[in-house]
Amino acid sequence: MISKRRFLKSVAGLALPVFRPAASALASAAYPSHPVRWVVPYTAGGATDVLSRLICQRLSDRLGESFVVENKPGAGSNIGTQAVIAAPPDGYTLLLTSTANAINASFDPSLPFDFAKGIAPVAGVARIPLVLVVNNDLPAKNVAEFIAYAKANPGKLSIASSGIGTSLHLSGELFKALAGVQFTHVPYRGSAPGLTDVMSGQIQGMFDNVTSSFELVRAGKLRALGVTTRERSNILPDVPPIADTLAGYETSSFYGVGAPHETPREIVDLLNKEINAALVDPAIRQRIAELGAIPITGNASQFGAMLATETERWRKVVELSGVRKE
Numbered sequence: 001m002i003s004k005r006r007f008l009k010s011v012a013g014l015a016l017p018v019f020r021p022a023a024s025a026l027a028s029a030a031y032p033s034h035p036v037r038w039v040v041p042y043t044a045g046g047a048t049d050v051l052s053r054l055i056c057q058r059l060s061d062r063l064g065e066s067f068v069v070e071n072k073p074g075a076g077s078n079i080g081t082q083a084v085i086a087a088p089p090d091g092y093t094l095l096l097t098s099t100a101n102a103i104n105a106s107f108d109p110s111l112p113f114d115f116a117k118g119i120a121p122v123a124g125v126a127r128i129p130l131v132l133v134v135n136n137d138l139p140a141k142n143v144a145e146f147i148a149y150a151k152a153n154p155g156k157l158s159i160a161s162s163g164i165g166t167s168l169h170l171s172g173e174l175f176k177a178l179a180g181v182q183f184t185h186v187p188y189r190g191s192a193p194g195l196t197d198v199m200s201g202q203i204q205g206m207f208d209n210v211t212s213s214f215e216l217v218r219a220g221k222l223r224a225l226g227v228t229t230r231e232r233s234n235i236l237p238d239v240p241p242i243a244d245t246l247a248g249y250e251t252s253s254f255y256g257v258g259a260p261h262e263t264p265r266e267i268v269d270l271l272n273k274e275i276n277a278a279l280v281d282p283a284i285r286q287r288i289a290e291l292g293a294i295p296i297t298g299n300a301s302q303f304g305a306m307l308a309t310e311t312e313r314w315r316k317v318v319e320l321s322g323v324r325k326e
């Protein structure tokens with residue numbers, strides 16, 4: 001017969017694993033216990049900052065710790081992205097992911113990191129349509145006339161973008177390939193100087209996010225010919241989709257949230273839950289709509305699937321255009 005002492009000793013080792021919480025559970029139980037960095041890999045201002053500050057304020061209010069926006073621009077978003085990939089996977093460093101991450105995976109073969117392996121998808125935030133805008137003196141009044149004008153005047157059209165390899169640039173390259181037209185690409189350091197030159201007539205047109213150009217269209221300073229999504233934009237409802245004229249054409253800019261790979265699932269799920277709650281909040285939803293953006297809701301796995309789809313979509317655009325980073 002086993003003694004009471006021996007019995008207690010034998011079960012002691014069995015009981016310990018049952019009550020010992022996993023390391024990730026311990027890490028997430030008190031999360032967040034100090035401020036969280038929300039890295040925006042772009043300069044301050046514009047839709048990226050507005051979206052980030054909306055969500056960060058909501059997370060700060062709900063979770064009791066500050067979520068601080070940190071602008072870390074450079075190298076087409078790669079500097080900020082690499083900084084987050086290299087950060088500890090503890091939930092205290094987050095990345096505003098974007099279309100640039102999907103594009104750079106194939107556009108820039110020299111990347112020192114693998115975005116798909118280095119970043120854990122957390123949640124979507126919003127998608128923003130682009131719009132083709134032209135100088136008011138250009139005779140084209142719609143997409144069909146723009147294509148006809150480009151074909152009748154080869155080499156006479158210049159199209160601005162916010163930089164080589166951006167969604168604005170590659171949206172133009174996709175348009176060229178599908179429409180069978182040629183125009184000169186003129187990259188700028190940001191969309192604002194490009195829009196200025198389109199208004200002055202130095203440049204004839206530009207693909208731009210509706211967020212930064214719709215007020216110029218409403219004021220009559222630019223003419224909008226078509227939006228790049230298959231649905232019309234809520235802030236430019238009279239502008240038809242380019243796909244109505246050019247079958248198969250579709251692009252947009254998107255934003256979401258990522259964390260370093262191996263960030264505990266409990267933290268990812270908590271952040272996903274709170275970000276999704278923010279996106280259905282009436283006040284936040286209205287502000288997002290005012291930017292011409294469309295909320296992206298869903299769990300972390302769904303956002304991960306969207307990232308994979310967008311990366312493949314832009315890989316095809318990069319291959320079709322033949323554009324690569326030198």
